[in-house]
Amino acid sequence: SAFSSTVTGNTANLSWTRGNGTRSLVILQAGSATSSPVQYTDYSPSSSFGSGSAIGSGRVVYFNSSNTVLVTNLQPSTTYFYRIVEANGANGPVYD
Numbered sequence: 001s002a003f004s005s006t007v008t009g010n011t012a013n014l015s016w017t018r019g020n021g022t023r024s025l026v027i028l029q030a031g032s033a034t035s036s037p038v039q040y041t042d043y044s045p046s047s048s049f050g051s052g053s054a055i056g057s058g059r060v061v062y063f064n065s066s067n068t069v070l071v072t073n074l075q076p077s078t079t080y081f082y083r084i085v086e087a088n089g090a091n092g093p094v095y096d
Contacts, residue, residue, distance in 0.1 A: 003082065010076065014061075015068045021086030023065050025093050029058030030075065034083040041092045049073040058083070063093075 002017040018024060027034045028049060035056030037043060045063040046052035049071055052060035058081075062069040074080065087093030 003084065007074075010072065010074045012071045012074060012080070013068065014071060014082070016084050018067045019086035022088050023063060023086075024067065025060065025085045025087050026062035026069060027055050027058040027083040027085075028061045028071060029056070029081050030078050031081075032057070033081050034058040036083070037085055037087075037093050039093060040089070043092060047071050063087075 004015050006013045014026065016024065016026075025037055025043065026045075027037065035058060037055050037060075043053040043055070043060045043063055045060045047061055047069055049061060050059055050073055061071050085093055
């Protein structure tokens with residue numbers, strides 16, 4: 001999906017083009033590529049980086065139906081990698 005970010009200080013406004021799931025799960029990780037989420041697992045998002053559920057070394061920063069999130073608590077001079085998964089299911093991601 002198309003992705004863009006606007007970085008200001010220790011925050012980043014992320015936006016993406018939605019797919020055909022009911023919600024988007026966004027994972028952010030410093031320094032290297034993110035792991036994939038496990039199906040049927042409940043993840044708690046937090047837009048304050050480091051506070052959401054862990055997926056490998058990454059953190060869930062968003063899990064809802066919009067296509068934008070303002071992420072805070074980022075570190076300067078750090079490369080962040082992202083993964084966006086379109087998901088279905090009431091509690092955790094269910095995808096094909």
